[in-house]
Amino acid sequence: MIISLNRHRNIIDFALSSLMRRKMKNFSLLAVYTLIVFVIASLLFFVHALKREAALVLADSPDMVVQRLMAGRQDLIPAAYAEKIRSIPGVSTVTPRLWGYYYDPIFGANYTLMVPAKPTIEPGSILVGAEVSRNQRVGVGDMVAFRTSAHTPLLLTVKGIYPAASNLVAADLIIMSAADFQAMFNFPETLATDLAVTVANPREQATIAAKVVEALPDARPILKSEILRTYDSIFDWRGGMMVVILSAAVLSFVIFAWDKATGLSAEERREIGILKSIGWETADVLFLKFWEGIAISLSAFLLGGILAYGHVFFFSATLFEHALKGWAVLYPRFRLVPAVDGFHLTVLFFLTVLPYTAATIVPAWLAATTDPDAAMRS
Amino acid sequence: MRKSDQFLFFTAFIGILFVLMLLSSRLGQEAANAGLRERARLARELMLTDLCLFTEARYTRHPSMADLHSAFQDHPFSLEHFPSGSFISPPARYER
Incomplete structure (x- = not known):
């Protein structure tokens, strides 16, 4: 040896x-x-x-997101669709989601604007992601001027900043109230961006998706498994x-x-x-x-x-x-x-x-x- | 010290570093998972569907919510304009 x-x-x-x-x-x-x-x-x-x-x-992302398609593109979905989906057996909750994009012409950045499901933020205030705060050079208590779709200024106060540790999900987020969101985009109160659906039995998701399409032919359901698969193939x-x-x-x-x-x-x-x-x-x-x-x-x-x-x-x-x-x-x-x-x-x-x-x-x-x-x- | 001993010590040293690297990725999980749980909580509360990886176009910011032909927006075989579009595959059901 x-x-x-x-x-x-x-x-x-x-x-x-x-x-x-x-x-x-x-x-x-x-x-x-x-x-x-x-x-x-x-x-x-x-x-x-x-x-x-x-x-x-994303394991706890919505079980299903229902969009409405119009001429091959995603369109705003009537809040009345929520009632029809809620009546399908096996559906637990249907929550309209209000979200969209805002292009900041001064800093040249795209932000994601979102209204939380629970009204956790009062009108006139916003919560921002760490990168939005860095990009806009604003801190808690500062005011930020946004340009509405009618080209009028909308002043909102920063109430909180998400920590940098949340960047992977919240870097570009601006969380605001439904009233501010609707004022910003002249967004009709009877419409939503899409609907988040919770299904009681996960094994019934595909069946319920088929029932949604049957009841609402212009709807496009996106299952959680498809969301997860998107990131598996990225x-x-x-x-x-x-x-x-x-x-x-x-x-x-x-x-x-x-x-x-x-x-x-x-x-x-x-x-x-x-x-x-x-x-x-x-x-x-x-x-x-x-x-x-x-x-x-x-x-x-x-x-x-x-x-x-x-x-x-x-x-x-x-x-x-x-x-x-x-x-x-x-x-x-x-x-x-x-x-x-x-x-x-x-x-x-x-x-x-x-x-x-x-x-x-x-x-x-x-x-x-x-x-x-x-x-x-x- | 002989060259062979120097080499064996050096290899053993970087070998141990390599093993420690693998172990630290397992041992450090608990501390790191606290941050991960916080991100998961935020995603659950805000009902998020996508990670904030690419903010350059709406279909790269929210690939799972994008139009059917994204990231090939104009038609399925069109050239991709945004660099991050080349990291994202078409939805699984359209792959051939």
Whole structure:
């Protein structure tokens, strides 16, 4: 056991000396390799944590949201529809939701305006998300001027600001009373944006959705399962930017493996010939190449994984910010709850460490099984 | 110290860091879940249906409430104008 350990320590000593002889090449290889693992791991961590967060946060979203479609687009829904839906057996509650968007022409940002189901805010006051407060440069007690649909100013007082920890759901929210919402958009009192429906038995949701469409042919029910599925398919690997990032990373690995698998340099071939001629066995040469491959690929995998974890969970995935922000002025800065999927890491390990190590060993095996004299002369 | 020992110590060190990273993601859950529960409470009270990820267009702000062909608003194979539209797949029932 100790002899075997010492043998491997000697081989590792030689492998590291061999790598250090081509210091620049191997350090740059390690840096690029780490960078690729870092990008892929960051993406995997970010997407997994976000999907998990979406599933947990939206678990209590309405069982069903009923919209009204008009000429293929969503239209305001009459509050009278609520009565018809309420009369369907199995429906517990139907709550009209009032919400919409407000474009701020001064700061160029889009906000989501919403009226809470329970009247928790009095007319003339608003609650705002942390990013709205930052964007508008307002604090509690300040007044904000909005422009109504009639182009008249509407002054509202900030009564509270949601903490930055709520950014993932409330960054761009402005919560106001129904009276202010209706005054702002000249919104008819008999209409709502959509209806939130609660169903007593979750297994009856699809049946009730069918009954809603039967009773109200212009209605479009959206089930909670569809809402959750939307976030399950977000950042799908087939999405445009994901394909670009993943294919760039896979191509880089192909180039690495190709560089290694196409054979050894004349210098490396001569080195193997000399080692064989001074008494090294083929197994020793293969161990040498194995340790050379491991020193690069395992270090890159571990370093890339650790850096990706820090990037996503401590620095809020700042490198992805520009891609995620797009044309938006208001970008929610949020910290995800750390969650790492062991399966993803295992796949990443098998995709990064094993092919590179194998591509290092195979050409060395071909060179080590030839005559040392021929290897030295080649 | 021999080079092999330096390498083995370094690998062991980053290996332990890596394992600690995996463990901390599990151990830190309880503290982090308090914030998560708060977000879930807010979503329940306000009857929210979407996360605030992309505010650039209405169909990327509320993808689950968007028109049927969003994020391909104009027609199913149109080029997407907003960058975040490329992160969002069409609804599952329209995938082929």
